Amino acid sequence: MLLMLNPHSGKGQAHSLFTAHVQRMLQEASIPYTLIITERQNHARELVREADLSQWDALAIMSGDGLLFEVVNGLMEREDWEEAIKTPLGVLPGGSGNAVAASIHNYCGLQPMSGEDLLVSCGFMLCKGLVSRLDLISICTASNQRLFSFLSLAWGFVADVDSESEKYRHVGAARFTVGTLVRLMSLRVYQGKLSYLPAEQSGSYSSLEQSTESPTDFSQQIASSSDYSDSSPCANHPLHNFCNSNNAPKPKRTNLSQVSVLGPPDSLLVPLDQPVPAHWTVVSEQDFVLVLAVYQSHISEDLIAAPASRLEDGVIHLIYVKAGISRTALLRLFLAMEKGTHLSTNCPYVVYVKAQALRLEPYSPKGTITVDGEVVEYGPVQAQIHSSLARLIAG
Numbered sequence: 001m002l003l004m005l006n007p008h009s010g011k012g013q014a015h016s017l018f019t020a021h022v023q024r025m026l027q028e029a030s031i032p033y034t035l036i037i038t039e040r041q042n043h044a045r046e047l048v049r050e051a052d053l054s055q056w057d058a059l060a061i062m063s064g065d066g067l068l069f070e071v072v073n074g075l076m077e078r079e080d081w082e083e084a085i086k087t088p089l090g091v092l093p094g095g096s097g098n099a100v101a102a103s104i105h106n107y108c109g110l111q112p113m114s115g116e117d118l119l120v121s122c123g124f125m126l127c128k129g130l131v132s133r134l135d136l137i138s139i140c141t142a143s144n145q146r147l148f149s150f151l152s153l154a155w156g157f158v159a160d161v162d163s164e165s166e167k168y169r170h171v172g173a174a175r176f177t178v179g180t181l182v183r184l185m186s187l188r189v190y191q192g193k194l195s196y197l198p199a200e201q202s203g204s205y206s207s208l209e210q211s212t213e214s215p216t217d218f219s220q221q222i223a224s225s226s227d228y229s230d231s232s233p234c235a236n237h238p239l240h241n242f243c244n245s246n247n248a249p250k251p252k253r254t255n256l257s258q259v260s261v262l263g264p265p266d267s268l269l270v271p272l273d274q275p276v277p278a279h280w281t282v283v284s285e286q287d288f289v290l291v292l293a294v295y296q297s298h299i300s301e302d303l304i305a306a307p308a309s310r311l312e313d314g315v316i317h318l319i320y321v322k323a324g325i326s327r328t329a330l331l332r333l334f335l336a337m338e339k340g341t342h343l344s345t346n347c348p349y350v351v352y353v354k355a356q357a358l359r360l361e362p363y364s365p366k367g368t369i370t371v372d373g374e375v376v377e378y379g380p381v382q383a384q385i386h387s388s389l390a391r392l393i394a395g
């Protein structure tokens with residue numbers, strides 16, 4: 001296993017946490033690993049972009065969701081992305097957000113945990129090495145940049161909290177609580193146009209039938225990417241035809257200078273300068289407090305934004321809050337999100353839909369959009385789901 005560790009993630013203790021809690025576990029499980037301490041932003045991204053992947057059975061990170069974002073995008077920037085992205089990925093929570101770690105812990109039906117307890121639990125999952133499929137969302141920005149996301153696309157309140165709370169990093173996971181309270185004091189409205197392709201109406205993927213199911217446990221040990229052939233246990237699984245990315249059409253190679261145009265074609269999207277297809281839903285409101293598209297249950301260790309979400313449900317869980325909501329109601333919403341009950345509070349300002357694709361066109365010239373908690377280019381963006389494209393060691 002190649003393990004990449006960001007020494008600055010979270011409160012800056014990732015390395016000592018790894019030594020104290022996980023190192024011995026990996027030794028006892030006889031899992032040989034090479035530890036790379038990242039030296040700068042994009043170090044992990046470059047490393048996996050260039051790596052000889054035949055050397056590794058799994059790529060793991062000990063950090064927050066930001067380092068996993070680098071690894072996923074580094075793999076998708078390779079010429080051999082279709083094979084590379086099948087490399088099983090592992091997560092050890094060492095950051096402040098740790099949403100993926102909290103989500104996989106939740107999918108296993110385990111009691112909610114945080115901090116070092118969550119780390120030990122995820123260390124155990126990593127040692128067991130059970131691999132699940134993971135949906136990726138392809139996100140296109142106005143400058144034709146293409147990103148692959150496994151967690152969230154946020155605009156408005158949540159994106160502002162994500163970026164503004166960076167300065168409270170020293171308090172660890174509590175940085176989101178502090179950031180939320182600060183942003184509540186200066187609550188504002190964000191204007192723009194939101195459109196989406198409802199999940200129920202599209203026939204492009206058969207994934208919808210699985211949207212309420214648990215993540216698929218393929219009951220296999222970590223296998224090298226070349227082991228994922230038709231003879232793998234997956235071939236006997238009822239979802240095999242659906243899962244097998246070899247059946248997917250070959251990507252159209254657009255001759256753009258950026259490496260980030262690789263990956264499967266976005267068959268549900270039309271260019272950003274054209275109107276969305278007629279069968280999409282265009283939201284009539286244009287004043288929002290937040291727009292949050294999530295594809296995992298948790299958006300941080302203690303916020304369960306989409307309780308029904310699963311690793312490979314083929315669904316973008318789209319939540320938006322309309323302008324007019326009071327500070328008190330919004331605070332109540334976030335408090336309910338700690339238990340994942342916010343979507344059943346019947347708040348008239350909160351809308352929750354399941355989608356397969358979406359487009360967001362902010363009107364104001366400046367603002368913040370985050371993808372998996374990382375700030376990305378601001379402006380019109382659109383996204384579509386690619387079900388089961390990646391693999392995650394998820395217990």
Ligand SMILES: Nc1ncnc2c1ncn2[C@@H]1O[C@H](COP(=O)(O)OP(=O)(O)OP(=O)(O)O)[C@@H](O)[C@H]1O
Pocket residue numbers: 005006007008009010011037038039040041042043063064065066067068070094095096097098099373374
């Ligand atoms: N050695 C490094 N020095 C500076 N930045 C780094 C280094 N290694 C990785 N990074 C970058 O730091 C950013 C934050 O990392 P990461 O998200 O993993 O931790 P975090 O912010 O503490 O956790 P979370 O995203 O869960 O809040 C990412 O953009 C990552 O690319």
